[in-house]
Amino acid sequence: MxxxxxxxxxxxxxxxxxxxxxxxxxxxxxxxxxxxxxxxxxxxxxxxxxxxxxxxxxxxxxxxxxxxxxxxxxxxxxxxxxxxxxxxxxxxxxxxxxxxxxxxxxxxxxxxxxxxxxxxxxxxxxxxxxxxxxxxxxxxxxxxxxIEPAAICFHAVRANAPRLGDIAIVQGAGPIGLSTLQWVLAAGAGTTIVVEPNETRRNLALSLGAHHSIDPSIAADFVADHTRGLGGDIVYECAGVPATVQSAIDLARRGGRVSLIGLAMGDAPINPRRWLNKEIKVSAALGYTHEEFEMTMGFVSDGRIDxxxxxxxxxxxxxxxxxxxxxxxxxxxxxxxxxxx
Ligand SMILES: [Zn+2]
Ligand SMILES: [Zn+2]
CATH class of the missing domain: 3.90.180.10 (Medium-chain alcohol dehydrogenases, catalytic domain)
Structure with a gap:
């Protein structure tokens, strides 16, 4: 072999x-x-x-x-x-x-x-x-x-789910971001905004139910315009590059939440003053349990997750x-x- x-x-x-x-x-x-x-x-x-x-x-x-x-x-x-x-x-x-x-x-x-x-x-x-x-x-x-990568996202969103109606932002529309988007929608998010530089992936996000799909260069202004200047209730970081750890914080509202799912290699520069000013809650997730694996397969087999x-x-x-x-x-x-x- x-x-x-x-x-x-x-x-x-x-x-x-x-x-x-x-x-x-x-x-x-x-x-x-x-x-x-x-x-x-x-x-x-x-x-x-x-x-x-x-x-x-x-x-x-x-x-x-x-x-x-x-x-x-x-x-x-x-x-x-x-x-x-x-x-x-x-x-x-x-x-x-x-x-x-x-x-x-x-x-x-x-x-x-x-x-x-x-x-x-x-x-x-x-x-x-x-x-x-x-x-x-x-x-x-x-x-x-x-199923394995979908279960990673399921585990992360299950641990840090949006509240019903929350404005949820997903950074990155690769396989992890696009899967996370679908779990976030299933979990009851209100408006969803996907931030992604690749146009093909942005369109894919829209076809999978994202309300908005935008380039990172306009993300700060766009999110401010669509949240009365507040920012997202919860931001899912799925790009997995060092710079997007801080940008996830920047897109969240004061008192909001950030969930780290994408794995950035190496250290990520952060601005502690902006974290403290926002009283941000940051969580991270890795892996899944066998039961979550079964649950993930259930959602995929009945078509709720594409x-x-x-x-x-x-x-x-x-x-x-x-x-x-x-x-x-x-x-x-x-x-x-x-x-x-
Ligand atoms: Zn993997
Ligand atoms: Zn053990």
Whole structure:
């Protein structure tokens, strides 16, 4: 079997790896589709190799073998990659904070006992059985491959939902922003304003229900005009670049809320005086629980959340390098690209 890994800045290499039978608590997944995440692109642009376990962390596939101790899934099941359930034995679990399990967190970043030798840019992956979730049978493969990032946004909006009627602002209309927009609408936001430099993505936001979709250069004036000078009740930061942390604060009203979802690499410059003046409440979110994963699949399968609109193309694994170059260039017309191994 073969796998593609980011081995250095703007370098993707293919490896032929030996297939081995699963250990007793492992399953072997034949990968059907794997999405390219913004963090994969960040890793591609950064010096040094990407962490192999997280390079391609949004996939669906079919189980071709299971270990002797595996009972919750069977050979032939269609599954989706997820974080493991809470371990029950780490200090956070012992403290009753099962949803803040430290083992789950290390797995989320591809470390610890649930780490894998590589990610889903491969035709096959052997993985601990705790990492797979049974796919809702009503989902297409394309939808199933996009559940992981949609669940990230679901978890974040569920933790920091708009109140009914709130003016909600979403910064960034990539796959994370467009998914967040839909959760924010489902959660009862009043007016929604999306801020995004790419025109194709702005139009996509409008087609998915955003009331306004604007370029960042006019965001401050536009938001002031549409909020009697107050700013948004809640701002979801989904652009994931350092400069947009402060701009999220700037677009919120005094006493408003900001939710950080996009992952900015490196430090972000902030202006503490403006944070204090606004008495702003900032929250951050990462990951999801298994139950939230199930809930996400429910919303997608009954059509309340549209992931098909986010899927802009499927490529063969052999074309992955040129697609990464295109996505890293910043001018790509793609939103979510799926890779077929
Ligand atoms: Zn991701
Ligand atoms: Zn734990």
């Amino acid at each position: 073969h796998a593609a890994l980011i081995t250095d800045q703007e370098t993707i290499e293919f490896f032929e790896l030996e297939s081995s039978p699963p250990e007793k608590d492992q399953v072997v997944v034949d990968i059907t589709l794997c999405g390219i995440c913004g963090t994969d692109i960040h890793a591609f642009q950064s010096p040094g190799p990407a962490w192999p376990s997280t390079c391609g962390h949004e996939w669906t596939g079919v189980l071709s073998a299971i270990g002797s101790d595996v009972t919750r899934v069977s050979e032939g099941d269609r599954v989706i990659i997820g974080v493991p359930p809470s371990c029950g034995s780490c200090p956070a679990c012992h403290a009753g904070q099962m949803d803040k399990c430290q083992t789950v967190l290390t797995a989320t970043v591809g470390r610890g006992p649930y780490q894998t030798p590589h990610g889903g840019f491969a035709d096959q992956l052997t993985i601990h059985q705790g990492r797979v979730v049974l796919a809702n049978s009503e989902l297409s493969d394309e939808q199933a491959a996009q 992931l098909d609109a986010l899927h802009s193309g499927t490529i063969d694994l052999t074309d992955i390098a040129e697609t990464f170059v295109d996505l890293a260039g910043g001018q790509s017309q793609h939103t979510k690209v799926l890779v077929r191994p």
